[in-house]
Amino acid sequence: MTSVQRTLPTLRELLPDYCKAKKIKDSSKRRYESVLRVHFTDWQDRLVDVMSTPKFGEHCKQLGQTKGAAVVELIRGLIGALIRYINAVYGLKLASPFDRLASAGLLPDRAKPRPRLLQVESLPVWFAALDRLEQRPRAYLLVTLLTGMRKNEVRGLTRRDVDLHELVLTAPETKNGRSHSLPISEVLRSLLEPLCASLKPTDQVFSGVSADHAAQMAQRAGAPKFMLHDLRKLLATTGQKMGVTDAVMRRILNHTPPRTDVMYRHYVELTTTDVADGLSRIQGQLLHLCRMRDD
Missing domain, CATH: 1.10.150 (DNA polymerase; domain 1)
Known part of the structure; x- marks a missing residue:
């Protein structure tokens, strides 16, 4: 043939x-x-x-x-x-x-990651500014911080992505193309439940909220300058400092392991239940840092 x-x-x-x-x-x-x-x-x-x-x-x-x-x-x-x-x-x-x-050395050096603008010591001022915002943009920024999800993943959440019965939050479209789910802790539930109360399954939870505009609103309300990706970095840094395992952090952040990492690409599979304790502890520490005040 x-x-x-x-x-x-x-x-x-x-x-x-x-x-x-x-x-x-x-x-x-x-x-x-x-x-x-x-x-x-x-x-x-x-x-x-x-x-x-x-x-x-x-x-x-x-x-x-x-x-x-x-x-x-x-x-x-x-x-x-x-x-x-x-x-x-x-x-x-x-x-x-x-x-x-x-x-041949004829290309520029690879771009370096942008430094994080929002520092831990600035979190109380950032958090106080959020209290001056309306409910939906405030909740959007806090959910972004407390889940470590990317800004468009949070912005795209619909009512059916928020399972308040099984307590699972799912982002169906992510950077790596895989659906990503996280446990809904009590603090996340307190933020999401009021927003979901009157929504239809296909309604967006953060309808009317522009991701970058929410950050700008917070800055106008007194927050230090920050990028939305800073919130994801803060969750990752906090988890690392607390000793949360790499496997749990990778699952929380929905990071794809390198091709050479056979263990985590083909063998280790963690569920939302497996990361619930680690994520809850990170969230508790982040909220503690947000509420700290200088003596």
Whole structure:
């Protein structure tokens, strides 16, 4: 039986196929579409094997030397992923020009994580400012702090994601594409139950709340400057200082273990019940830090 050679797609045509095959979220797909549209305007309607040409390599070199580290990382990651996909599906042997550029030292250093703006000693001032907000934005910020969920995961919660009977909170769409659940402690229940009282199953719990605007509202009310991701970092740092195990912290934060970590990728599976005690202790410590006052 002879194999049928597949007609190569253009870069523009390849992206939706790749996203479908890899089950990429719509938000990420739109971001990737923007990368091709903005940075590969003259290339996206050409066949994918154009990525093996010297001109394409030179274009990537220019991007690597003129764009910021974070943008270059995004572009490099997308082009590398597309090349690996087309090599597997279409039997090609293309190499990413960004890998060659990195080997030659022609790319900027990888972007460093942004430092945390909100420090532990500032939590009482931050917490006091939240008391000046309306119920929904206040609850949004506290739930973000006390769960360590990403801002859009909390913002996207619907009534059916909050099981007040089984006491389980579920974020169906997450960064790694897997549904993520956490136990609802008593403090979380006190925040979520009033908001859910009159909602239909598909209603959003934080309807009308803009994630970043909630942070801005808190700052206008007297909170120190902070990023919403700071709240996730604070939960992680607090858990680490308290000696909560790496396995429990990874489960709480919904972190995917490295490919080489066979133990946690294939063997260790923790449920919401398994992390309930650890998360409750972290929440208690965070609230204690929020309520502390200088003598």
